[in-house]
Amino acid sequence: MRVIVDLCVVPIGVGVSLSEYIVECQNVLAAAGLKTELHAYGTIIEGEWDPVFAAIKACHEAVHAKGAPRITTTIKAGTRTDRTQSMEEKVESVRSRL
Numbered sequence: 001m002r003v004i005v006d007l008c009v010v011p012i013g014v015g016v017s018l019s020e021y022i023v024e025c026q027n028v029l030a031a032a033g034l035k036t037e038l039h040a041y042g043t044i045i046e047g048e049w050d051p052v053f054a055a056i057k058a059c060h061e062a063v064h065a066k067g068a069p070r071i072t073t074t075i076k077a078g079t080r081t082d083r084t085q086s087m088e089e090k091v092e093s094v095r096s097r098l
Contacts, residue, residue, distance in 0.1 A: 002047065004078050005044070008041055024066050029043065
């Protein structure tokens with residue numbers, strides 16, 4: 001099943017600058033070969049369910065390994081069975097109506 005996920009991983013207990021931890025997660029997602037789009041408060045991930053959620057788990061493991069004692073994560077996930085729709089198509093569907 002294909003899924004589009006909006007992922008926000010927030011390490012806790014590492015100070016106020018989080019970019020080095022976000023880079024770690026981005027590297028995990030890139031190594032997984034998933035289609036991603038970084039935005040100001042997270043990352044959109046597109047792919048098959050199992051690889052996407054395996055990569056999210058790997059992000060947690062990598063961020064903990066980098067020294068974050070605690071992580072809070074927000075995940076929004078969407079699937080559809082009637083047709084395949086990319087993240088770009090979802091955005092364009094709205095933009096075309098503005």
